[in-house]
Amino acid sequence: MEELSGTVLAGRSFEPVRGRVVVEDGRIESVEETGTTSTDIVLPAFVNAHTHLGDSVAKEAAVGLGLEEAVAPPGSLKHRRLDAADRSELVTAMRRTLRFMQRTGTVSCLDFRESGTPGARALREAATPLDIDPFVFGSGDSSVLDVADGYGASGANDNDFADQRAACRERGVPFAIHAGEPDATDIHPALDLEPELLVHMVHAEREHLERVEERSVPIAVCPRANTVLDVGTPPIRELLDHTTVALGTDNVMLNPPSMFREMAYTAKRFDVTAREVLRMATVAGAEIAGLDCGVIAPGRRAAFIVLDGDSDNLADSVDPVEAVVRRATELDVERVVV
Template identity: 65%
Template sequence: MELSGTILAGEDYEPVDGRVIVEDGEITAIEEAETASTDIICPAFVNAHTHIGDSIAKEAGRGLSLEELVAPPGGLKHRLLADASREELVESMERSLQFMESGGTTAFLEFREGGVEGVEALLDAAGSRDIEPVVFGREETEVIEVADGYGASGAHDSDFSEERRAAERADKPFAIHAGEVDQHDINPALDLDPNFLVHMVHAEEIHLERVQDSDTPVVVCPRSNLVTDAGLPPVEKLLERTTVALGTDNVMLNSPSMFREMEFTAKLFDVSAPEVLRMATAAGAEIAGLNCGVIEPGREARLVVFDGDSDNLCDNHDPVRSVVRRAGVDDVKNVILP
């Protein structure tokens, strides 16, 4: 397979006119050449934090606090999940995954409620699609046997030491929410030596130093944090210290659109377009242990091809900035996934 156009190549996403050569699902070469194609070839996105299980409850809970919405076990989302049938949950998740895939998301890191049954339901929903789930199970420790790792709700809710040890015994990653409501659960979360943290809205200098010293990646979800009135993460300070990836968080509150998350992040924080694109691609892939997110030989060919002559993207002077700040599903010409 050959894809021609403007290639957002390498770890710096430098625009290069030419061809991407793909063989057996792997990028084998990038050839610089003159081309008449106006396509923009970009790495596919990795959504680094989702709650796709909440697809059954879109826009529920208006006016409720974050705790009333999502805190286990009595938050609204948990009640709605308990009331829905398995068939309803799977169908709703399938629709969200279809939407994500059509927008160029190649993989997602899911914190999945419902224990073993919850993980199995999500895997059923993803079974007919090309998008790859990386599932962090929750609740009972046994969920680690069927999940890719364990995703803890936060040190406010429990100690999670046993879950951390179980993940280590299984040689699987352990991740945890931290600093979403306040700063008090960040040090206890870091004490668990997680593979990555989620949110870090209320991180203070001492926490940032610990993140840097331990080289702990962080996933930020700015739209979700704003919607729930949690605040905004210190994205610029985090980027100075560690790997930072983007997630869309709870489908109950936000569409799982990496386009919206990138645009919001690029326009709200003092970060460059290539930095934001890395947060939406290579950083999430790195956290998930996937060989994608960068267009270079030896990487998996997980790619999004944009119509650079669409009404939205035509006459653009900066392809990277255009993808990050203005592109959308309607501009997607093709999605190449394994």
């Protein structure tokens, strides 16, 4: 049995509880309000709802490039770098990124893995020695589902993904697809595929939002990457008003996969509350992937971040949720419990 004391951000509302979390056999036994002198802040571990970890072989290589030149398939800089990387180089680069994510509080990520079945196997190998378990959205033909957890399509204007959609339905695994990143032309075709997850939706309009709400399709947004690629600003407030929205960091070549940076950027740039942003960074991504984490409640998997609430950065904060979302950094992490 293990106890973590301090200010616990409990439940889906992240209500600050001064007390402790009791953990037994890897699961939360109880959340108890009790006297404590600890200044720690205990919050759920993050689930990064959209990454491209293969980009780890080319960090900052696309500085100054737009979407098409930087990341669009098949001939962008990203894909040329992926084609040139040997397997050992790729696995090592992805493992280093996963290790950074693990150390900074991310328990899982929903990764769109390029290069078909070999790419999915490389990511599995990269994650093997670590305490972070990526949810792999594979690419290529439907056989990738023998290795991957679901299918991740580049976009409805890039290819006909009907076979992959059907294969996902047959196997009972999720189909995810990019939509509305450069413009709105691929959003309706993407929705026609009845995906379990849409990514980006920067250019979503009312007619798209109505379809999303009708079908309860969750959306992963990546606002920092959208800014770097200069594709526009996702309508996060409107998206939240219509469906579940989760937070992702997107391409490692563009930004570090820091959920602290992504939360702070989102909270300060968009019409959202700190609790909404923290929910986007934790339980929303977990529920999309069917993971038993993202919330501190009895019976749930024990996956926590413990922050030093008395660090030079966080000391004297008047609201722990606002402090976690808008101010906390990786330097405030005392430990990650998974």
